[in-house]
Ligand code: FES
């Protein structure tokens with residue numbers, strides 16, 4: 314078998330038209346992670362989100378401020394200026410802006426022009442992350458932010474990290490919704506050969522997509538085996554739920570236990586990982602990750618061990634998705650076709666949903 318017949322390729326291309334991809338304009342009306350709270354201190358931080366250049370700082374009363382990063386005088390980035398109390402002074406001619414984005418001082422004259430300033434964006438600090446709403450301000454409803462209670466709960470021991478992804482956030486969501494790839498892309502890290510063949514179920518709802526996989530019995534890779542003590546061959550159950558919760562949040566929840574012990578006697582070990590992609594552009598993504606566990610708390614060595622092992626694996630995703638992006642970018646549209654299989658069902662539904670969100674936003 315080589316290249317499929319033209320009518321089969323045409324059908325695949327036609328189906329792809331209904332899916333969000335690297336060409337789909339970004340969806341603005343959504344909460345996305347702007348930064349970890351710890352990144353925003355009493356200095357100016359420049360970051361491009363959803364194609365817009367922003368500058369962040371923390372006020373003297375600890376609020377996070379997000380401003381457009383372009384001085385309306387002569388377009389110098391405000392991030393190249395200085396933070397003074399709760400104001401930003403442009404580094405070119407010294408115009409001063411307050412935390413509402415209003416210009417409040419022009420050094421070369423006694424009065425400041427009225428109604429001149431920069432755009433501000435609503436932010437919301439929750440647990441370790443700062444969320445931002447960059448769409449229509451009147452739609453910035455806090456209830457649209459999916460709850461992530463475990464990220465604020467002391468029962469969960471957490472670590473966090475950031476990766477720069479040279480690919481579309483849509484492909485990262487797709488990657489997370491089909492963990493079949495653990496057996497291959499992560500063969501050298503936290504994947505095991507039995508993972509791809511394990512039974513799975515799909516859950517497809519309105520804006521909520523999940524893939525649930527039960528790998529029982531299995532042999533855990535060191536990242537899970539060592540902290541749980543489930544080190545024996547074929548000793549463990551690995552119950553995985555991988556869920557798209559919003560365009561800005563995908564959550565993976567896993568429970569491990571000894572599959573040879575009766576249900577009432579066996580301890581269960583839970584981990585959660587919040588994967589939070591924020592598009593920098595259509596083909597570059599800020600990838601924020603928070604990982605938590607509900608066992609072996611208060612043990613920094615275990616936290617460090619798991620964090621380091623996990624980030625080796627997440628780097629494999631980032632490297633793989635960058636290669637995929639390069640292949641997509643290098644393929645002329647008329648030659649590009651992709652086929653889906655049943656494990657792709659949640660990801661295909663998710664990509665349809667993302668496209669529908671973008672199309673709806675373009676109409677409103
Ligand atoms: S460019 Fe900012 S003050 Fe002139």
Ligand SMILES: [Fe+2]
Nearest residue numbers: 488494499630
């Ligand atoms: Fe992965």
